[in-house]
Amino acid sequence: MTNHEFGPLKRKYTKDLKMLLYDSVHSPNPLVVRIFILERGGLELDVKSVDIINLENRRLAYRRVNPRGELPALVMNDGNVLTEITAICTYLDEVAKGGHSLFGSTAAQRAITNM
Numbered sequence: 001m002t003n004h005e006f007g008p009l010k011r012k013y014t015k016d017l018k019m020l021l022y023d024s025v026h027s028p029n030p031l032v033v034r035i036f037i038l039e040r041g042g043l044e045l046d047v048k049s050v051d052i053i054n055l056e057n058r059r060l061a062y063r064r065v066n067p068r069g070e071l072p073a074l075v076m077n078d079g080n081v082l083t084e085i086t087a088i089c090t091y092l093d094e095v096a097k098g099g100h101s102l103f104g105s106t107a108a109q110r111a112i113t114n115m
């Protein structure tokens, strides 16, 4: 994971552009996604850390990414944004290249994971 400048709206989307994760080191939900990425393997993302302590997440620049002002948020390659950790982790699990699925490799395993 590498750091990235703020503002996905300024990014020009190309097929090989990396996904961009808006992260916060002070919060539990972003931590879930960070741990998921490390455990899952096979994922390469850009990361931008947002300063929740100083309310950077409540400023307009970040609310253009996630109008609710919450973290984490994942900007996918097509520019769409995911803002729920279950949606983010499910998506990352499916698009990873390599590593191993944390949701399971059979329908039954995935169903149990989702219970």
Ligand SMILES: N[C@@H](CCC(=O)N[C@@H](CS)C(=O)NCC(=O)O)C(=O)O
Pocket (backbone or CB within 6 Å): 027, 028, 029, 030, 052, 057, 069, 070, 071, 072, 083, 084, 085, 086
């Ligand atoms: N439903 C969201 C909840 C995200 C959330 O509540 N994030 C907290 C950090 S754990 C947050 O951004 N809090 C700062 C705020 O709301 O100003 C998810 O699944 O990720």
